[in-house]
Amino acid sequence: MxxxxxxxxxxxxxxxxxxxxxxxxxxxxxxxxxxxxxxxxxxxxxxxxxxxxxxxxDNKDDLLIKSFDELISGKLNELKKLVEGEETFLARLTMFFDYHVKLFTEKPYIARFMAIELRQSTEFYKKFPDYQPIKRYLNYLQELIDEAKKEGNLRDVDTLGLSYLMFGTMDFVLTEWSTREQSFDLLDIKDKIVDIVRYGMYPIREH
Amino acid sequence: MxxxxxxxxxxxxxxxxxxxxxxxxxxxxxxxxxxxxxxxxxxxxxxxxxxxxxxxxDNKDDLLIKSFDELISGKLNELKKLVEGEETFLARLTMFFDYHVKLFTEKPYIARFMAIELRQSTEFYKKFPDYQPIKRYLNYLQELIDEAKKEGNLRDVDTLGLSYLMFGTMDFVLTEWSTREQSFDLLDIKDKIVDIVRYGMYPIREH
Amino acid sequence: MxxxxxxxxxxxxxxxxxxxxxxxxxxxxxxxxxxxxxxxxxxxxxxxxxxxxxxxxDNKDDLLIKSFDELISGKLNELKKLVEGEETFLARLTMFFDYHVKLFTEKPYIARFMAIELRQSTEFYKKFPDYQPIKRYLNYLQELIDEAKKEGNLRDVDTLGLSYLMFGTMDFVLTEWSTREQSFDLLDIKDKIVDIVRYGMYPIREH
Amino acid sequence: MxxxxxxxxxxxxxxxxxxxxxxxxxxxxxxxxxxxxxxxxxxxxxxxxxxxxxxxxDNKDDLLIKSFDELISGKLNELKKLVEGEETFLARLTMFFDYHVKLFTEKPYIARFMAIELRQSTEFYKKFPDYQPIKRYLNYLQELIDEAKKEGNLRDVDTLGLSYLMFGTMDFVLTEWSTREQSFDLLDIKDKIVDIVRYGMYPIREH
DNA sequence: TATGAATGAGCCTTCATTCAT
DNA sequence: GATGAATGAAGGCTCATTCAT
Structure with missing residues (x-):
């Protein structure tokens, strides 16, 4: 050596x-x-x-922040690679959710970490106004949505609204799932929700 | 006397x-x-x-729980009265969201309270397994959904899934709105999200 | 009652x-x-x-400051009463020293407290620029000296200089005496120093 | 090589x-x-x-002690050389003070070091009973005084008392000067104090 | 009931000192 | 000799809870 x-x-x-x-x-x-x-x-x-x-x-707060950063950067990179391997928007959307379902199923504590610890306090956000790890996720989602709209695979829905809908739903489902001790099937509910987001909740009009 | x-x-x-x-x-x-x-x-x-x-x-935890209960019972009763004044499912759904938008716009700290403090720790849930104030909200939403399905105003979507989608989206939008210092218009985004939930995100098929 | x-x-x-x-x-x-x-x-x-x-x-520093204040205010008041009971400058000067000799002989730890802990750090003075308990002692000494000069019992020496000489000497003698475990007689050395301060160190000119 | x-x-x-x-x-x-x-x-x-x-x-305490020793030995040697270049007691005394005024004016932190850090704790003296760097200064002063008395240039004042008076006054003046941010003129006050020590504070008797 | 002074367990953080390289 | 990463004991301070009045 x-x-x-x-x-x-x-x-x-x-x-x-x-x-x-x-x-x-x-x-x-x-x-x-x-x-x-x-x-x-x-x-x-x-x-x-x-x-x-x-x-x-530097201190406990700093450790929390750095942990988030590390975790989210890593996961986001992984996610981007997988998503960008897909062609159509539908496939990308599916991949986006699948990735998280897999990740959180394997390491449920990450779900808790992201869903709960992340938002402990306004104080925290006041102290670190630039620290918006969720924002990066949302931005990425919004990019995907905008692309899809350009491709015509998506009608002209509100980008911000859809990104909040997708992220918020995923976040809540995961929170429930992790605090309720995994009492329902994550994969199953994902498919059902994707169905709603795709086709809406109104009766499908025959034609 | x-x-x-x-x-x-x-x-x-x-x-x-x-x-x-x-x-x-x-x-x-x-x-x-x-x-x-x-x-x-x-x-x-x-x-x-x-x-x-x-x-x-009894102690600080107990005070937190009792505060939640009091808050949520009150709000849920108010909400039920308003919602039940409406006839159609659509009107009820609209009322459900409108009520919250109004409530949280007037008292943003309640949004914070419900969105954040509610989920502080698994320990908390472990200590008080029966304490599920959100559950009552979800249950109510699910009742509304089931009714609407019976009425035929709603296609046969998954009730749990839709309730999670609706609640999670609302929860996240409110969290963002309250932690980001009300940087976007709550009423506006509500309408746009309701549109997505109604009609889905796919291009609307011409017929 | x-x-x-x-x-x-x-x-x-x-x-x-x-x-x-x-x-x-x-x-x-x-x-x-x-x-x-x-x-x-x-x-x-x-x-x-x-x-x-x-x-x-408020904290340890605050406790130190307040302790000093309390101690010094009390002692200074006692001292003033005794000193002002005397008529001539000489008697007052003697009383000034006697008081301290008695005080410190009885409670040597007070000598240590005043002589040593008082001056721990410039930081301390920077933090509390108005905190000058010694200053009050010096001011009092300077008043006594000025009066004596007016009375003609004292030649026109520099007031600041004499006050420093008296206080500094006393302070040092006490520090030595307390850190050296009272190895010399305080009363004895006091008399000898007073003699020098009165008549100077030069051979007394015969006339 | x-x-x-x-x-x-x-x-x-x-x-x-x-x-x-x-x-x-x-x-x-x-x-x-x-x-x-x-x-x-x-x-x-x-x-x-x-x-x-x-x-x-060996440790932090040891470093403090050794630093003192080094500093004081050096300064004392310098001082002795200068002082011993003078003939009369008066010149030697003047030199003694002048040396320190110059030293401390040039490097005020040395004044702080000697005046304050030197006396941190009884514990310190208990731990190192033989460590008396000030003692060496005092001893030197006392030698000078004794010589002067033998020469007849000084009346038969108490040696210990005069050495304490001289050292204590110098020490205090320097402490005040360094903690009060050099708010008075060191050279000026030195002369005034020397005058008092020479002639005493009593009115000079006419003859 | 109501008070609020008193309690003391608990924890983040610092820093002198060690030791493998 | 020289390094500096690693150690872990120690202590100032907070605050939920109690209890004498």
Missing amino acids: NARFQSDKVKQKKHHKRTAIIEAAIETFAKKGFHKTKISDIARAADVADGTVYLYF | NARFQSDKVKQKKHHKRTAIIEAAIETFAKKGFHKTKISDIARAADVADGTVYLYF | NARFQSDKVKQKKHHKRTAIIEAAIETFAKKGFHKTKISDIARAADVADGTVYLYF | NARFQSDKVKQKKHHKRTAIIEAAIETFAKKGFHKTKISDIARAADVADGTVYLYF
Whole structure:
């Protein structure tokens, strides 16, 4: 092993603890909520000392924010790749939801994290006015919708309205699903909701 | 003044402080969030001593629950009266949304209270598994939907799905609206979303 | 016991804890120094709970300041009464020193408190620019000196200079005496220093 | 380059870091005070790693002590050379004060260091009973005084008393001067105080 | 009933010190 | 010798809850 390799290893190690802390934070915040989570809980879960957390993050708030960022950036990138592999708007929409259903089914605590911890306080938003991770999701959805409208695959619905409808519905379904201990089938309800969003709730007119 | 009258007055008085505390609690929880609200904040707002709160409520959690119950019962009753004054499903649906838009426009902190504080923690739900104030809203929505389906004014969509879609969308729109400092027009977006829910997002087929 | 008496008792009681905390603080700060003194040390010494300290004082710094104020105001008042009972400048000067010698001999920790804790940091002075308890002592000394000059009992020495000389000497003697565990006789050295200040250090010119 | 030279260079280098740390420590302790100074502050100022400090000093206390020693030894040696260049007691006394006025005017933080940090705690003196850097100053002053008395240039004042008077006055003047942001003229007040110490404060008897 | 002073458990954060490299 | 990432003990302060009046 030469010097260059060693340096790489060092760099890797440098980030190892940080990554461990982020992962522990996401899981613990999601499981117990921000306020009930002690820094020492996270430190223990990450197998580091309490003080180590403060080598990588300014304070508890900062850790929350950075955890969100990390989580959402990662997921959004994954999502974009998958979605952009699809051709039609319908396929993309389906993929958008499928991705989340899969993600949250596999790691329900992420659903809780995104659906609940995210919105703890206006104070939080006041403190970090530029911190709008949900906004990035919404923006992405809105791009997809606008494209679809251009393609003619979508009638001229209100972009903002549809994005709120889609995101809000998904968010609520997931919140219910995760706080109610997964008492209904996520895949099933997704299909049923997609059906409503596609065709509306009015009786389908015969022609 | 006879004994009966006196007793009534006493009872009224008895409830006066309780009511004041509940009202102060709702407003304060909504404004500052559950964790940042101190019992002494609520006591001051209600113009009672800290200790007095504990004459009417077991603890802070209990006060939160009772506040929700009070708030939601009141609002739900109001809502039911208005909704049941309408004949058609469409009118009822419209009324359902209009009522909330009006309510939250007038008292935005109630939106915050319902949208955010409501879902603070799994711990909370674990501790009070029977406490599901949202459930009552959802149940009511589902009743309306089922009726409408029977009337033939609604195609055979999934009741649970539609109720989640409607409630989740409303919830999210309100959260955004209240955390983003009312940056968009609530009435306007409501109409646009109702349009989507009615007719779906697909191009309307000519016939 | 009537209502008025009871109210007095309450008032007394109200201040009882505050007084106990101040006294405990002075003694503990003096014995251990500001930084080594824990709030819990003071609380224990005052026989109250830790939290009680914060009912009467904003924080540890505030407690230090208030303790000084209390201590110095009290002592300065006592001192003024005694000094003003004397007629001539010489008697007043003697009283000024005698008072301190007696005070510090009886309660050496007060000497430490005034001589050392008082000047912990420039930060402290920056934070509380108006907080100059020593200044009040100096001002008082300067008044005495100016009067004496007017009376003709004192030659036209520099007032500021003499006040610094007197205060600084006293301060240093006390510091040495208290940090060196009272290894010399305070009364004795006082007389010898007074002699120098009176007649100067040059050989007394015969005439 | 031979081995001896190399060894010298190494020794020099060895001491380079130690010297850098001492200098950084004196300046930083003086500027921020002992308790607010972090080891990492000193390390950064000395341009070494935190751990390096512990190669040369046992702990933070030890670093403080060694810094004092270094500072005081240096200054005392300088002072002695200058003082011993003077013939008469009066000239020596003047030099003693002039030296300090010059030193502290040029590097006010040294005044702070000596006047304040020096006396942080009884604990400190208890821990290091032999550590009396001021003592060396006092001893030197006392030697000067005793010599002067032998020479007949000084009446038979109490040596300890006069040394305390001189040192204490100087100490206090400097403390006031440095904590009050140099609000008065050091040179001017020095002359006025020297006048008092020489001739006393009583009206000069005519003859 | 009502009060509000008192309590004390609990937690975030700092920083002197260590030690593997 | 030199580094600096990691450690973990320690303490100021908050605030839900109690209880004597």
